[in-house]
Amino acid sequence: MEFQSFAGLNATGDLDEETMELMQTPRCGVKDKVGFGSDTRSKRYALQGSRWKVKALTYRISKYPKRLNRKEVDDEIAKAFNVWSEYTDLTFTAKKQNPVHIDIRFEESEHGDGDPFDGPGGTLAHAYFPVYGGDAHFDDAEYWTIKSTRGTNLFQVAAHEFGHSLGLSHSDVRSALMAPFYRGYDSNFRLDSDDIQGIQALYGRKTSGGGSQQPTIKTTKKPNVVQNDNSNELCKSPKIDAVFNTADGNTYVFKGDKYYRLTENAIADGYPKKISEGWPGLESNIDAAFTYKNGKTYFFKGTKYWRYSGRTVDGDYPKKISDGFTGIPDHLDAALVWGGNGKIYFYKGSKFWRFDPLKRPPVKSTYPKPISNWEGIPNDIDGALQYTNGYTYFFKGDKYYRFNDRTFSIDQADPPFPRPVAHWWYGCSNVPATFTQSGNVKQDPNSDSRDTNHNDVDGSVFDAEKSELLELLHAGNDYPSPAHDEYPGGAANTHQIVFSITLLSIFLSTLVSKVFL
Structure with a gap:
């Protein structure tokens, strides 16, 4: 009957000829x-x-x-x-x-x-x-x-x-x-x-020319931040076990034997709920979770991991992390699929690992690397995810950090990061007064934009050593050598050369000074 209803058929529940054909x-x-x-x-x-x-x-x-x-x-x-x-x-x-x-x-x-x-x-x-x-x-x-x-x-x-x-x-x-x-x-x-x-x-609509059909779309005002009852467990103790998105676009927080669904501004009504009821077969107190681009959600605890299709555990799970994620340690802190290159990143203590299921081995010999490569992100994090707005977030204790994927550092914003997670994600009112200004729970008016090159990051550059980077610079047409910038009269323009060298120096100081992700 559900299939018939969604397919626009008469929802009789009968397996009639039209239903069979569709x-x-x-x-x-x-x-x-x-x-x-x-x-x-x-x-x-x-x-x-x-x-x-x-x-x-x-x-x-x-x-x-x-x-x-x-x-x-x-x-x-x-x-x-x-x-x-x-x-x-x-x-x-x-x-x-x-x-x-x-x-x-x-x-x-x-x-x-x-x-x-x-x-x-x-x-x-x-x-x-x-x-x-x-x-x-x-x-x-x-x-x-x-x-x-x-x-x-x-x-x-x-x-x-x-x-x-x-x-x-x-x-x-x-x-x-x-x-x-x-x-x-x-x-x-x-x-x-x-x-x-x-x-x-x-x-939005096309601003000039284009399609002739312009339907009227009803708009609703953005709701104010909902203040949750401070008796909520997350308001009292914001530290979490894991945070992740599911394939249906929802964001969930796991803590102990309970889970919470987050709205844009707060915790959804009716939560928390029991993990054992929402995800049958899954244990409490998990370590990390993420949803991969195949729509499957993976949960990690101790030496084991589970794979779910929606809310249903796939067959033969749990399995050993060492079997399904070769090269990744047990007892993880957090995991995410990073939007910069689509690879899976695992975090534990002061280190992180990059996992690419399409490569053999899936973890390169240059890993693990120090979490300090993610400039400004602390060790021993509790959770991480790329939210549906495209930003990358890290959680530790009662605070969260928004990471700028272009500069590879904590995003600059007002109020600054880290921020109290209880107010900005859970809608709780028990937060310092300086952090209670209104605004989007994940973004703020002064840092709402996303760099246009954010999704143009090639995963290969994050494994480049300094020598490889220099080869990339010399080989690429986007970075011409200043010595070859000649102008009328056969002489190089000194100001142009100095300017080009300055830009190249800034670029190198930004990239070469880091060990790439």
Whole structure:
């Protein structure tokens, strides 16, 4: 009955012919009903809960399909992105090399992300929401076609998947592009008003030209910070065991045998709840947790770890950390998937480890490294996560730190970090008077922006030694040698050379002085 309701069928609960036919229809591999809370957003678009903080996005097709011409694929992918830029100020630029915001690949079967494809039919493609990197994967076992009713139309599937890459979940409006089922090639394709409302709710309307359909979108005032009852356990003792996001966009805090769901400004009503009831099979007093881009949530305690799909533990868990995460120690302090490069980072005491499941060995011999590389972050942290606003946060005791992924140091803001976690995350009133100014629980009016290059970080640079960095500088076209900047008359402009050397010195002092993550 739930399937029928979401698919826009008559919710009879009977397995009738229409229901059977739709269940066998090829579809997107992204889960339905992904969004905040229990609101299923009946008959309208659904927002996953994360979005890009920049509107000038880049993409790269790093692996092309076997049976299509590359130029035609380039054109269809660009056209699919244009579906969304027509109604917003988003722009999409193709690049030949990393780093990019959205990586596009055509793969078959198991392809390294924990979500194997199933061959022709069934799951056509899947994509990750912005908080998990935005990448899109297409099953290369499908018979992809262009402007044809035969096979599977690349343009329409790509446009759908890029909706996920931008932060849209599946819609229960059957005419919407973001409906989960593939409807076949439509030569007169138009974006449904439901899709337009969804994308504009995330990124706003196009400010000039563009789409003719401009639906009215209701807006609500941002709520004031809710002050929680100080009898709440987290208000009395803010120290936590773990904090993490789930694939549905919710943020949870674990402490002892209880867990709390956080809203934008406070602890959600009805919490705390028992971990044993919310995540059956999971023990209390966990050490760390994170959700990977495959949508799976991992919990760590002592020498063991659990893997969950939503609230259901996967088979044969728990397992030993030494078996599933080779090179990672037991009894962890915290873990997160860092937005700078999509890798998993583990923290314990004064050290951290980087884990890449696609590499062998998954932990490089240069690890562990000192936590002091994350400038300003203390040892023995309690929790860490990349929040849905794109910022990285670390928690210790009754305080939290917001980390600037561009400068690799604690973010500069007013009031400064660290801040009391009880007020800014839990909505408690028992905090120092100097920290009680109103504002967004995770951000503040004076530091609300995110650097436009935040998502353009190539993971390789964080392993560079000084010599490797210098080679990168000399090899890259973005950093010309000042000695070759010649001007009319054959003589180099001295002021230009001095200025270029100064910029290079600043760059080197910022990067070379650090041991990269």
